[in-house]
Amino acid sequence: MSGWRMAKGQCAAKVVTASPCSVHPQAYQKWVREHGPEHPLHRLKYTHNQLFFIAFAQNWCIKRRSQSIYLQVLTDKHAPEHYRVLGSVSQFEEFGRAFHCPKDSPMNPVHKCSVW
Numbered sequence: 001m002s003g004w005r006m007a008k009g010q011c012a013a014k015v016v017t018a019s020p021c022s023v024h025p026q027a028y029q030k031w032v033r034e035h036g037p038e039h040p041l042h043r044l045k046y047t048h049n050q051l052f053f054i055a056f057a058q059n060w061c062i063k064r065r066s067q068s069i070y071l072q073v074l075t076d077k078h079a080p081e082h083y084r085v086l087g088s089v090s091q092f093e094e095f096g097r098a099f100h101c102p103k104d105s106p107m108n109p110v111h112k113c114s115v116w
Helices: 019-035 048-058 066-075 081-089 093-098
Strands: none
Touching: 019 048, 048 081, 048 093
């Protein structure tokens, strides 16, 4: 995966802002265990687990010109938003389960980077 370098099974480069994404699904699952499952939202085809990840991705939603992204890659230590989302969520088993991503697919790789 672009931006990731694996060394002896550990993530060695580019720690993304994934820590909130790793903690909150567990907190939400704890809430569901204590309070029971929530009713589906009317007219939405997504589960609550899927909506969690959609909300995370929406936080990074931005429309930019390619020149702006190119400049960011040259001058900013942070990855462009698109890669911050895909690089983060693809590393969580919970995401693969929520969206039924096949094992060893781009959004559910077999070897995941675990930092937290």
